[in-house]
Amino acid sequence: MLDRKFIVENAELVKQNCKNRGIDVNVDRFVELESQRKTLQTEVEELNREANLLSKSIGKAKDEAERNARKEKGRRLREKTNQERAELDCLAAELDAIHRTIPNMAHPDAPLGADDKSNLELFKGKTPLPEFDFKPLDHVDLAERLDLVDFQSGAQVAGHGFYFLKNDAVLLELALQRYALEVLISEGFTPMTTPDLARNDILEGAGYIPRGPETQIYSIADTELSLIATAEITLGGMLAGRTIDAEDLPIKLCGISHCFRTEAGAHGRATRGLFRVHQFTKVEMFAFTLPEESDSMLEHLRDLECRLFDGLGVPYRVVDTATGDLGGPAWRKFDLEAWMPGRDEYGEVTSTSNCTDYQARRLNVRYKIKGEKGTRFLHTLNGTAVAVSRAIIAILENHQQPDGSVVVPEVLREMMGKERIDCV
């Protein structure tokens, strides 16, 4: 969420930002309600002050008659207060509903545009595009030949969008996680495995909407829990409600979790194979920083993603995400799009965002500078290290050989125990 005062004082900027992001919000209504809320709040507080004074005087009243008279006065005062407070609660609820739909501001350098077509390519990775002197297969055909993925059984057991990894794909999944962890641990990240479920209020704090017509989130019936769509939710939620000493920042975490997504409304677009699935494993980076350090942390996370995919020998490009494609919480977002020869186009494999204080305000994570009074909201960032299913697509398709085998990237060979995935 944005700071309420900021919205009121910068209504035009906020409106322009909503427009840039293609989000329809009634900012004027928010400003109007906020001014009403303040007035009403002051009135309620004044009534409380009177009631407090009166209550205290009753204990000290000299006789029974005086006490009863004051009690009666207190009763009337309370009725009035309750009435005003009900009004205030009603107002606050409407205000909050609008507040939650107002997206984060965007970095001034984020490209303007309605959707991913306006994303700006910044640079390409170290690995050049592969040149095949044969017609490359897509990962579905490769996986079938190499007996790596069982889509049919996945559909039988859990439905379309689920799959079993088999044989070397299982080793590849583990090796990818291990590879990512080793890089991140060496960079000072604390490795975690996180819950795959989280409370709905934590989901909401991270900017996800657990229930609703177009939700990406699976919720668990008869509970306040949902399956997480990313470890960003649990890693961010770890510090919800806490105040961190400034000297302990930045905090860099990396978490392994399963990710679950309903992919509601996504049918028909890039649904073949492993690209858009309901469950996958992911190593996620998460950072809590001082406000002045979040922009450089975002570049750090992006550089790590580049390092990981350069290491895998996968060609990719880095794009600066356009305002209309940022989602609610992000101030700026970079995606790595790997070259996917089977689709003959780039496909998103990682995404890293600086959410500034937007998530922190919702999750109520603050920091305190020693010796200074008060606290402030810190900044949160997240980034994909490796989303296993999509990384597997990129590896299989880019490293395929004329005979249908796949050469294992050097960084994974020791962990895989082999240099090549051959037909079984």
Add this chain to the structure above:
RNA sequence: GGAUGGGUGGCCGAGUGGACUAAGGCGACGGUCUUGAAAACCGUUGUGUGGGAAACUGCACCGGGGGUUCGAAUCCCUCCCCAUCCGCCA
């Protein structure tokens, strides 16, 4: 899943309806003393949000939400969490 006990400030911990304006301790910070330090002694002490140039001051906050009452840390309801024991279990 069942039983019991708990959740109070940075930490420990007292507090069963009106002096809680939350005791006391620890820690931290400042001071006195000292060449310096320790000890001792003295003082200070949270968060949020309003008002005010400031001094200062209002309101809210004792796990969350709701209720009773003129008044709730305290009583009631509900949810969450923690501990211990039992059951089940990888």
